Amino acid sequence: QKEVEQNSGPLSVPEGAIASLNCTYSDRVSQSFFWYRQYSGKSPELIMSIYSNGDKEDGRFTAQLNKASQYVSLLIRDSQPSDSATYLCAVGLSNFGNEKLTFGTGTRLTIIP
Amino acid sequence: NAGVMQNPRHLVRRRGQEARLRCSPMKGHSHVYWYRQLPEEGLKFMVYLQKENIIDESGMPKERFSAEFPKEGPSILRIQQVVRGDSAAYFCASSRSRTGSWNEQFFGPGTRLTVL
Numbered sequence: 001q002k003e004v005e006q007n008s009g010p011l012s013v014p015e016g017a018i019a020s021l022n023c024t025y026s027d028r029v030s031q032s033f034f035w036y037r038q039y040s041g042k043s044p045e046l047i048m049s050i051y052s053n054g055d056k057e058d059g060r061f062t063a064q065l066n067k068a069s070q071y072v073s074l075l076i077r078d079s080q081p082s083d084s085a086t087y088l089c090a091v092g093l094s095n096f097g098n099e100k101l102t103f104g105t106g107t108r109l110t111i112i113p
Numbered sequence: 114n115a116g117v118m119q120n121p122r123h124l125v126r127r128r129g130q131e132a133r134l135r136c137s138p139m140k141g142h143s144h145v146y147w148y149r150q151l152p153e154e155g156l157k158f159m160v161y162l163q164k165e166n167i168i169d170e171s172g173m174p175k176e177r178f179s180a181e182f183p184k185e186g187p188s189i190l191r192i193q194q195v196v197r198g199d200s201a202a203y204f205c206a207s208s209r210s211r212t213g214s215w216n217e218q219f220f221g222p223g224t225r226l227t228v229l
Contacts, residue, residue, distance in 0.1 A: 043223045098210060100158040103155045
C-alpha cells in the first residue's frame with residue numbers, strides 16, 4: 001500500500017465547474033497535510049495547508065480533512081483554464097512541520113474551456 | 114523578497130562525472146530539504162538539513178550522494194560518479210523555525226540533471 005495515494009487522472013472538468021481532488025494516507029498519526037500545484041516543467045507551489053479536521057477555505061480553494069477516514073481533499077470552485085496542472089498531496093507526521101513530507105504521485109487536472 | 118534559489122537550473126554531466134547542486138533558502142528560513150522527482154513520478158524526500166547539521170537523511174541513497182549546509186553559503190547536494198538513473202529534477206525546499214507555529218515548505222525552481 002502506498003503511503004499517500006491519489007488518482008493519477010487525468011481529471012477533466014469544464015470551465016466554471018467544481019474540481020474535486022482526493023488523497024488518502026496510510027499513517028494514522030499524520031498531523032499536517034498540504035496541497036501543491038505543479039505546472040509542467042515547473043516546481044511545486046504551495047496552495048493549501050490543513051492541520052485540523054474540517055474545511056479550510058482560501059479564495060476558490062477549499063481543503064477538507066477527515067483524520068478518522070485518513071482522507072484529505074481539495075475543491076476548486078469556478079475552475080479556470082489556468083488551474084490545469086498536476087496537484088500533489090503531501091503529508092507530514094509532526095504538528096509544526098520542519099520534517100520530511102511524503103508526496104502522492106499527483107492528479108493531473110485539465111480544465112476544458 | 115527572494116524565494117528559494119537553486120543553481121544551476123540545468124546541468125548536463127557524462128557518466129562518471131560529479132554533479133553539484135546548490136540551494137539558498139528563503140530569507141528567514143533555516144531549514145532546507147532536498148527532494149528528487151524522476152520523470153512521471155512523484156517527489157521523493159532525500160535529506161533534511163539545518164545549518165551544519167544533517168537532521169534526516171533517510172531518503173538519501175547510501176552511496177555516491179552527500180549533502181551539506183555549511184554555516185556560510187548555500188546548501189550543496191553532491192552526486193559523485195553519476196549514472197543515467199540519476200537524471201531527474203532535484204528540488205530544494207525551505208521552511209522557517211517558528212516555535213508553536215506551522216512551518217510550511219516552499220520550493221525552489223529546481224535543477225534538471227541530465228546524465229549522458
